[in-house]
Amino acid sequence: MQAAVVYPLDWLEERSGLVGGVRYFLFRKVPADTNWMQTLGSATLTAFIVQVVTGVILAMYYQPTPEGAYSSIQRITNDVTLGWLVRGMHKWGASVFIILMFLHMGRVFLFGAYKYPRELNWIVGVLILLMGMMEGFTGYLLPWDQTAYWATVVGINLNGTAPIVGPWLAQFLRGGEEIGARTLTSFYSMHMLLIPGAIIGLITLHLYLVIRLGVTSPPWSKEAAGTGSLDGQPKDLRKGLTRPSARGAGGRD
Numbered sequence: 001m002q003a004a005v006v007y008p009l010d011w012l013e014e015r016s017g018l019v020g021g022v023r024y025f026l027f028r029k030v031p032a033d034t035n036w037m038q039t040l041g042s043a044t045l046t047a048f049i050v051q052v053v054t055g056v057i058l059a060m061y062y063q064p065t066p067e068g069a070y071s072s073i074q075r076i077t078n079d080v081t082l083g084w085l086v087r088g089m090h091k092w093g094a095s096v097f098i099i100l101m102f103l104h105m106g107r108v109f110l111f112g113a114y115k116y117p118r119e120l121n122w123i124v125g126v127l128i129l130l131m132g133m134m135e136g137f138t139g140y141l142l143p144w145d146q147t148a149y150w151a152t153v154v155g156i157n158l159n160g161t162a163p164i165v166g167p168w169l170a171q172f173l174r175g176g177e178e179i180g181a182r183t184l185t186s187f188y189s190m191h192m193l194l195i196p197g198a199i200i201g202l203i204t205l206h207l208y209l210v211i212r213l214g215v216t217s218p219p220w221s222k223e224a225a226g227t228g229s230l231d232g233q234p235k236d237l238r239k240g241l242t243r244p245s246a247r248g249a250g251g252r253d
Helices: 002-016 018-026 036-059 069-078 083-110 119-140 146-160 166-174 181-213
Strands: none
Touching: 002 018, 018 181, 036 083, 036 181, 069 083, 083 119, 119 146, 119 181, 146 166, 166 181
């Protein structure tokens, strides 16, 4: 029985190395005094996964046309089984996603996790925040009701006031001289395909950098993550892995 269970994993590991990669991702040394504040990143990732799952379900029933958008939203809310729940999770989950990103970035700033050698990860996080806000802006128009329409008018007009590129940007967002069918179609494609793809790519890079550089120690920690091994014995890091120095350590040799 044990051999039958292990054989598929061994087969997969021998040909892909995926099992070892997952093990390396899950089992890593972290500071002993890590607390709940350092779970904000995982909470943000969970909120994004919820948005992806609920968004895919909503896309199965949504019609991105001026004639069918509002009626399809009403059908999802009133007629589809648990449609009200899925739409509510997607609607309010968008706000939760943005709030968690701000809290996560606040924790990173207070812990000094944006400093060397993690500057690139901070930049990637800022890009994820910008993409998340663009996702919310493009999704706001999709119900195609009065609130969505006029809020989008305000948002596009604000972008249109930017110097030099403002008029071009407003023209691009509208898809023409006024908000209409092309605007709704382009916003739907950006909301469902372009921006989520960019966020997924940035999150993948973000997680890779977290794994490569280790978890940041709290300000009160005496030892940084990545120093030493799980059994307490010193161990050299694999080639290419940067080891953060412990807080309060002296200068370079």
